Amino acid sequence: MAEAALSSVAKPAAQSEIREKVLRRFELGDQAFHVLTKSSAIAVLILLGGVILSLVQGSLPALSKFGFGFLTSDAWNPVTENFGAAPAVYGTLVTSIIALAIAVPIGFGIAIFLTELCPYKLRRPIGIAVELLAGIPSIIYGIWGMFIFAPFLQATVQPALIGAFADVPLLNQLFAGPPYGIGILTASIILAIMILPLISSISRDVFDTVPPVLKEAAYGVGCTRWEVMRSIVAPYTGIGLVGGVMLALGRALGETMAVTFVIGNAHKIHASILGPGTTISATIANEFTEATGDIYTSSLIALGLLLFVITFVVLAISRLLLMRIEGKGAR
Structure with missing residues (x-):
């Protein structure tokens, strides 16, 4: 016991x-x-x-x-050690904006087709094919752009643009000059191709998050596919779409090798997008190993600092846009 x-x-x-x-x-x-x-x-x-x-x-x-003049000067002369960042900053912003203008509508179109219109058996193969573009190294894009795409533009597209807008005010300046093949427009198109898989894949994943009941209800009251995408899917997925676009913009701002091959690497600001130019990353990649002297090296590092600041500003603006979208959604 x-x-x-x-x-x-x-x-x-x-x-x-x-x-x-x-x-x-x-x-x-x-x-x-x-x-x-x-x-x-x-x-x-x-x-x-x-x-x-x-x-x-x-x-x-x-x-x-150089002071503040470093941002506004278009000089770049290693012999006299006179440097300015304006052409590189201009080329970085212009190529990225044009690339977004090309890639965003096409990327959204691909995402809409894969989620709403494409037969189910073809969705996976087409989606994989689009995403494979993201796996191609940037230097391959650069080689292809320099030896295949640039000669094609020089022989066909650029002469057509110059002739079509020769008598149109403002546009005749935007598409002026001899058809070099390489230049800002060529680099922008290459960038658009490179960021296209990123935009399309993110947009498709975001579109898939829309509850089917919302779309079925809209179809039930007689809405067309366009009305469903505009009034149901787009408002529901606005935050994700903006985030995907800003992510693609960050990729375009920092791209180096592909742009270096096809932009022409000229430290000049042209009104025409057909002319050669340069970007911050292309300038650093081309000249950093050859930089002699403290001022030359320091100027290239200053370009890197400017690229960092530009990227930070872009991310800050994207966060503000997302906060505004979230605020409207909450109301």
């Missing part, structure tokens, strides 16, 4: 001890996970701060010498 009573008392005590050990182990694991995730976040901030600090420190000699 006494042994049974002792065993009955010992069992709850043992179970309580086991429970405490398990809870302690869970608590230690939770604390370790918290420390790990917090350390990862802090490490990202430290890396970002280190990048910013190195860019600012490296660009100080050039910014101290």
Whole structure:
């Protein structure tokens, strides 16, 4: 009897001890996970701060010498050490904007076709084919653009554009000059092809998140596919679409090798998009290994700082747009 009573008392005590050990182990694991995730976040901030600090420190000699004129000058003369960032900034922004203007409607069209119109058996093969474009290295795009696409534009498209808009005010300046083949327009089209899979795949995934009941209800009251996309799908997926476009813009702003092959690498600002130009990333890739002298190297690092600032501004604007869209959706 006494042994049974002792065993009955010992069992709850043992179970309580086991429970405490398990809870302690869970608590230690939770604390370790918290420390790990917090350390990862802090490490990202430290890396970002280190990048910013190195860019600012490296660009100080050039910014101290040229001041604000570095942003507005179109000079780039390594012999006299006179440098300006205006052509590179202009080329970066123009090529990215034109690439978005081409790729966004086509990407949205592909996504709409795959989610709404394409036969079910063909959706996967066509989707994979589009996404395979994202797996092609950028240097392959550059080689193809230089040896295949640029000669094609030079022989057919560019002469047609020059002739078509020769008598149209403003447009005759936009499409003026001899057909070089390479230039800002060629680089923009190559960029559009490169960011097209990103826009189409993100848009398709976002369109798939729309509840089928919403579209079925719209079809039930007699809406057409266009009305469903405009009035149901687009408002529901607006945040995701803006995010995808901004992600593609970030890719276009920083693209290097493909643009370097086909843009012409001329430090000039042309009113015509058919003329050669340059971008920030192309200038750095072309000249950093050949830079001699502190001012030359510092000017290239200053270009990198400008690209960082431009990217940061683009991301900030995208966040503001997303916040406004979320605010309208909440109301």
